[in-house]
Amino acid sequence: MQPMDRRSPDLWYTEYQKPDMRLGLRIKEILVNKQTQYQHILVVETAEYGRLLALDGAIQITERDEFTYHEMITHVAMCAHPTPKRVLVVGGGDGGVVREVIKHDSVERVTLVDIDEAVIETSRAYFPSVSCALDHPKVEIATMDALVYVKEHVDEFNVIIVDSTDPVDFAAGLYEKSFFATAANALKSDGIIVAQTESPFAEPEIVSSTFLALREVFPISFLYWGAVPTYPTGLWTYAIGSKLYDPRETRSSAPLDVRYYTKDLHHSAFILPKFLKDLIGRDAKMQTKEKACHAT
Ligand code: SAM
Secondary structure: OOOOOOOOOOOEEEEEEEOOEEEEEEEEEEEEEEEOOOOEEEEEEEOOOEEEEEEOOEEEEEOOOHHHHHHHHHHHHHHHOOOOOEEEEEEOOOOHHHHHHOOOOOOOEEEEEOOOHHHHHHHHHHOHHHHOOOOOOOEEEEOOOHHHHHHOOOOOEEEEEEEOOOOOHHHHHHHOHHHHHHHHHHEEEEEEEEEEOOOOOOOHHHHHHHHHHHHHHOOEEEEEEEEOOOOOOOEEEEEEEEOOOOOOOOOOOOOOOOOOOOHHHHHHOOOOOHHHHHHHHHHHHHHHHHHHHHHO
16 A cells, blocks of 8 residues: 555545535646536546546546446447447537547548537647547547437437436436337437446446337347446446347457457356346336226
């Protein structure tokens, strides 16, 4: 264990994750602290995890562990598809998902749709290792509400990756069945969608409700999981829906420059711990019962 640096001031980033749960990281320097039209942006240099970006008090990325999340939300869907050419990233203004998508040679164009231009500009300025692919010639950026964008595009994408903030305010609609239905229209007949669905310890109801909303729309759907140390509880889930391909199988190869994702991990991520299986299984049964009740 390192001795504490007594010279640095006792300044901490505190994330109020639940009424009775907080995460604390020592701050070395505050770099950005501003309110945009949409959300509050904070960038701090932390002692343990490097630079950290928080939106409305919730960690989005840290330099040290962002690869765990970006690789798992991107490569599972991308490698489940044999030739992903057109990719849509919903949210994801930091550029981490785009960086991973661009690693796949089959990609012809990737479109990033984030509502808040200030997030993109902040990432360009303070997170060059994350935003590095945003100027790639295959990348197109639209700054608008993705709920609107997705409605305006039909039969266009092979893969949609929903890298959104938590389901509040302007992001809430991205976790609903109506959004997944329009996203299904925006996907081609071989399309795959993946969305981050929070922590089963911190937000079990979001995990199950989002997964079930997606499952009502897509004929093939699964939940998978991975580790993200600085997200609440460190255990993260992703819901994946597909029109044609079983996303548990890999059909295209993984990029070489990865640090978390492997083919073996792809397969094992779909093996759920029993409590997680029960969480989505129990709610699915309850919903079937509710449907039966409504029908009578
Ligand atoms: N990995 C992060 C997480 O899981 O918390 C998400 C990172 S990314 C910075 C989230 C982005 O989603 C934000 O930049 C936010 O502006 C964007 N966003 C939220 N709702 C949106 C919407 N309706 N349309 C477009 N972008 C949206």
